[in-house]
Amino acid sequence: MANFGFSRLILSDPATYAFRGAERLAVKGEAVLERMAVAKDLPEALKDCVYAVGTTSRTQLKGRAALTPEQAVRRLAEESARGRVGLVLGGEQRGLSDEELAVCTDVLVIPTSEVQPSMNLAQAAAVLLYLCSREGAQQAVPAAPEPGARMGTLNALGGRMQQVLLSAQFLNPQAPEHVLHELERTLLRAQLTQREAELWLTAFKHLERAVKQGASTP
């Protein structure tokens, strides 16, 4: 990160909290370590982001279309016009879980050899941050007129939608995610502004109240 001028590191549910000694390993990376934050989970880590791309291996894709590193880096640059963006890397052993990948707006795969498809975490980060720094140096993306919707707001919206649409007996209580994710994805595709996302959230708060009242007055 220090090599390529990135400074905002967030650890999501880290395996250790023993960060002493990290200064010695991270030569000239003090600025990164000083600003480092810890989040309880990935949605919390990404709550201020308007866009996030998760890194995964081919085997974890399960039909989801993956971006190439170059495409992902381009999208990160474009989306950064709307607000903060996140590049998400998984742990050394198992990478990102399916649940964590679902939180990411997009996924990317670094094309690797079939002999050894799994990359070392620091090396994957180096490849991607190098590409990011080159993309940033090549063309500045003009800032969007309005800030994009933060993932924290979108997550709150998703949660609220799930509750309301379950109450309204639209979603199947046994498996609500599939249809819900379809709806959520259309909103992601719309690249909502923060104001629009808040509007949706308020709308569903009103709907919730209305549905509850309807349920209590049969």
Place this chain on the structure above:
Amino acid sequence: MANFGFSRLILSDPATYAFRGAERLAVKGEAVLERMAVAKDLPEALKDCVYAVGTTSRTQLKGRAALTPEQAVRRLAEESARGRVGLVLGGEQRGLSDEELAVCTDVLVIPTSEVQPSMNLAQAAAVLLYLCSREGAQQAVPAAPEPGARMGTLNALGGRMQQVLLSAQFLNPQAPEHVLHELERTLLRAQLTQREAELWLTAFKHLERAVKQGASTP
């Protein structure tokens, strides 16, 4: 290397010969380790190559024009039509020496932040090999009609030229390198075939004999 399908690793004058245990660290990298070779110095390591690009930091450049990683990777692909090419990385502590950089046909610099310009060796390798694998996947370079001159032959030619041109009192015995390197560079620029390089070498062998005879019959 295993991640991106590269298999020919040569260690030049390594700091250790204790390679036991490397198998455990290099997960699924056995194929690389099995083919790994050790050379006594960089000219020896590169003797079969027709082109080599060395990696360095900005501070070591000393006026030499550096390629960007993308330019270097393009050149590696182009030159690979003429024969084997080499990507040269220096040791973790001090990188490549000036002497070693002089052996390389070109030098490249990975653009990094001024805060922490020095990259971890494995991460620099990952960035460059990723770019190489992408370049290779994008466009195959048609093989040249004739194999290019190997650096071993070119080095032998350089050595022979130095001797002969010293004997002929063309080069300054106190500092022969500067003018010699200028001559050598023109031959590099010519992208000699192996046959042409051998022709030059034979020519200088003849010149050597002639100069000696001249010296012995004043």
